[in-house]
Amino acid sequence: MDPGLLTTALTHRSYGYEHGTADNERLEFLGDSVLGRAVTAMLYARFPDESEGSLAKRRAGLVSTVALAVVARRLDLGPHLRLGRGEVRTGGAGKASILADAVEALIGAAFLAAGSEAAEALVLRLIEPLLDDPASTGAITDPKTELQELAARRGARPPAYAVTSEGPEHARVFTAVVTVPPLAEGSGIGTSKKQAEIAAAWDAYRRLAADA
Incomplete structure (x- = not known):
């Protein structure tokens, strides 16, 4: 090339x-x-x-x-x-x-x-x-829904998200942490709140699926 x-x-x-x-x-x-x-x-x-x-x-x-x-x-x-x-x-x-x-x-x-x-x-x-x-690569269509459904199948409480952000308005970075009490936690970053939550959901989903 x-x-x-x-x-x-x-x-x-x-x-x-x-x-x-x-x-x-x-x-x-x-x-x-x-x-x-x-x-x-x-x-x-x-x-x-x-x-x-x-x-x-x-x-x-x-x-x-x-x-x-x-x-x-x-x-x-x-x-x-x-x-x-x-x-x-x-x-x-x-x-x-x-x-x-x-x-x-x-x-x-x-x-x-x-x-x-x-x-x-x-x-x-x-x-x-x-x-x-x-599960391990993130190639799932809707990580937030998949995580919620997996948590329900495992008898856990619904996922809870906490999002923080930093940086100027034109270049803000969001960090999300999702907990699935008492089974797993995941984190992710993104240029929007939604993107960060999706990344965190995938991280938690991967961890839960690996423990199955």
């Missing part, structure tokens, strides 16, 4: 704005389309007896921000991202949304560098492990 293309794929808009360079938003747009097509075809072939609704639910989980952030962390993308000063200060390299966007941008870059077949093959290498172990 052209080193310049790879660099662009790893460049967040905050860095691009500060340094007057291209960022990864266009590549992210392209990669999102390649990702959706490859995952849809994979699910269609792998689950020939499932309904459209069931396949759509699986796809939503596999292409979600939570799932793609898991992929990014497995690839250790965080330290390689080019971020603006504000994102560096607020832990941008660990934010699920930024990590997920970078994965999509890399897929887009692969499409431009090697064509659709190679890009879709890359998608399968990255995504299929999520399909095989959804």
Whole structure:
């Protein structure tokens, strides 16, 4: 792959704005389309007896921000991202949304560098492990609902969320902690209250599922 293309794929808009360079938003747009097509075809072939609704639910989980952030962390993308000063200060390299966007941008870059077949093959290498172990990877469609239902099945009280935030209004970071008394606790961060709660719910769900 052209080193310049790879660099662009790893460049967040905050860095691009500060340094007057291209960022990864266009590549992210392209990669999102390649990702959706490859995952849809994979699910269609792998689950020939499932309904459209069931396949759509699986796809939503596999292409979600939570799932793609898991992929990014497995690839250790965080330290390689080019971020603006504000994102560096607020832990941008660990934010699920930024990590997920970078994965999509890399897929887009692969499409431009090697064509659709190679890009879709890359998608399968990255995504299929999520399909095989959804609880540990985060590839679940609605972590908050899944956690609530799992807690009920385990006889625990409903999950309780506590959210704090820090930073300026334009770059606020939210931290959520969810407890499932007396079984588990999870935490997560995000650029919105909702995103932080979803990340925390996934963390707690993973811990509960692992203890089953």
